[in-house]
Amino acid sequence: MTPRSIRAVGALAAALLTAALLTPAPAQAAPVEAVTAAVALAPPDVNVENTKAHLQQFQTIATNNGGTRASGTNGYDASAAYVQQKLTAAGFSVTLQPCTSCNGSDPNVIADWPGGAANSTVMLGAHLDSVRAGAGINDNGSGSAALLEAALTLASRNPTMLKHVRFAWWADEESGLRGSQFYVSRSGTAGISAYLNFDMVGSTNAGYFLTNLNSTLTASLKGHFDAIGVPTETMTECCSDDGPFRNAGVATTFLSTGASARKTAAQVQKWGGTAGVAYDSCYHSSCDRYPGNINVTAIDRAGDAIARAIWVLAVDDTGTPPSGFTIAVSPTSGSAQPGTSVQATVSTQTVSGSPQTVTFSSGGAPANATVQFSPSAVTSGGSSQMQITLGNSPAGTYPITVTGTGTSGARTATYTLTVVSAGACANYNNRFNDSLTGTGNTDYMPPPTGSYQTTVSGRHAGCLDGPAGVDFDLYLQKLNGSTWTNVAQSTGSGPDETLTYDGTAGTYRYRVYAYSGSGAYQLGFNRP
Known part of the structure; x- marks a missing residue:
C-alpha cells in the first residue's frame, strides 16, 4: 500500500x-x-x-x-x-x-x-x-x-x-x-x-x-x-x-x-x-x-x-457445471539432505461433473533428483504418494510444481523442497530425516516400521546429527523375545552422537531421545 x-x-x-x-x-x-x-x-x-x-x-x-x-x-x-x-x-x-x-x-x-x-x-x-x-x-x-x-x-x-x-x-x-x-x-x-x-x-x-x-x-x-x-x-x-x-x-x-x-x-x-x-x-x-x-x-x-x-x-449459477477437479499436496513443504528422500501425499477431489482420470507429473526438482508418484494416475477423488529422492543435489530451496492432468485440463499445486547440506552423517549408507517436538520426546527409527532385520552377524554403526543448542541421545536396541534391550548407546551433552555395536543376526531399532530441546535431526546408520 x-x-x-x-x-x-x-x-x-x-x-x-x-x-x-x-x-x-x-x-x-x-x-x-x-x-x-x-x-x-x-x-x-x-x-x-x-x-x-x-x-x-x-x-x-x-x-x-x-x-x-x-x-x-x-x-x-x-x-x-x-x-x-x-x-x-x-x-x-x-x-x-x-x-x-x-x-x-x-x-x-x-x-x-x-x-x-x-x-x-x-x-x-x-x-x-x-x-x-x-x-x-x-x-x-x-x-x-x-x-x-x-x-x-x-x-x-x-x-x-x-x-x-x-x-x-x-x-x-x-x-x-x-x-x-x-x-x-x-x-x-x-x-x-x-x-x-x-x-x-x-x-x-x-x-x-x-x-x-x-x-x-x-x-x-x-x-x-x-x-x-x-x-x-x-x-x-x-x-x-x-x-x-x-x-x-x-x-x-x-x-x-x-x-x-x-x-x-x-x-x-x-x-x-x-x-x-x-x-x-x-x-x-x-x-x-x-x-x-x-x-x-x-x-x-x-x-x-x-x-x-x-x-x-x-459465474453462471444455473445448469450443470462442466467436469472439474482440484489437486492438493500435504504437507506443502519439506527438507532433506543429499542421498535421502521425502514424501508427500497428492490428493484430488471431484468438484463438478463426473470423476475423471488424473495423471501426475512434476517440474522444478533440483539436479540429480527424481520425483515418483505411486500410483502415477488416479480417478479424481483418489490420492497418490509422491517421493522425491535426492542424489548429489545442490543445497537450496526449490518450488516443485505438481501437475494433475485430466480430461478437463491441468491443475497444479506446489511443494517447496529445501535441500540442506549433508551433515555429520553424510557417509552413512542409510539416512533418514525427522524431528523431535520437545524435551522427553522419542522416535524409533528407521521408518516405516521403526526397526530393521539382519540375517548375519556384524557391525552396526549409528550417527545422530541434531540441531545446535539441544541435547539429543542415541540408543541401539535389539528385540529379545518380546522385549527391546539397549545394546549400545551414546548420551553426550550435545546434539550429535555416534555408536557402534558388533552383534548377531536379529531385529534392531534406533531410539532417538530429546534429553532437552527440540528440532529436526538426521539419523544415519550402517548395518551388517
Missing part, C-alpha cells in the same frame, strides 16, 4: 470518497448487477495452505535477491515469473505488459480466464512489488498470494462464466501506483464493469476494511464477512491500485486488513487484537517477512471473500 500524508479522513472526505466510488462506469461497460441472495453454485473454499505456499515462495525469492521484491530488482522479476508460471499451467492466457514508466520497466502480469461476456469484464488486482526495505510479505505478498490462489481455484472448478474475468498483478505500486496507472492509460477500461483491489490482507493485528461499504459491488466481498460474523468498516487508509480505475469511471472496491494506523479499543471488541498497536507493525519495514508477519486467519478469510466475489459477479 502506498502511504499518503493524510492517513485518515473525516466525515466530509468520506462523503466525497463515497461519491467518487459511486461514479457510474463508462457507457461501453455493462453495469454491475445486483448481488443475488443465493448462489446456486456455492463459492468454493480457497485452500489457505496453498496460499501460504505462495507466500513462502515470495519470501524465498526475496531472500535469494537481497531481501527485497521491489520493482526494478531481480526479486520482482522472479515474483512475476512465478505468478506467470502458475497461471499458465492452470490454463490462463497470461500477458506480461512491460510498464515503461515503472522502475526497470517491470511488467504487469495480466491473466484472462476464458469465457464470459467480454463487454462486461470483472477485473481483480493486487500489487506484486514490495518496498526496497524488505520482502513485502503482507504488503503485498498477502494480496498477491490470496488473489493467485483464488484464480487457481477458479481454474480448478472451471465453472460456466457469465462475465469475463481478468486478474492483474501490478508493478511498482510502491512508487505511486505506476503499474495500474500505466495499464489504465495504455490499455484503457473499455468493457471493464468492475475492479476489485486487494492490498495487505494478512495484517497481524487485523481489521477488516472495505471502500464504498454500502455499494452493490462491495456487497460481493462483504457478504462473506457477513456470513461468518465478522464486522467490516469503511477504509480510512490510502492509497492503492483501485485509484486509477476509479478515476477512469469504473466501479471499484478495495479490501484490506490495515496498514500503519492503530487499532482502537472499540475495534478490539469487534475483531480482537491489541488496542493502540498498528494493524501491521512491520509496514514498509524489513520485518515484513514470512511467516512472522502474516495473520493466517485474516488471509484465509480474504481468499474466501475473493472467491465469493468472483462467483457472485461472474
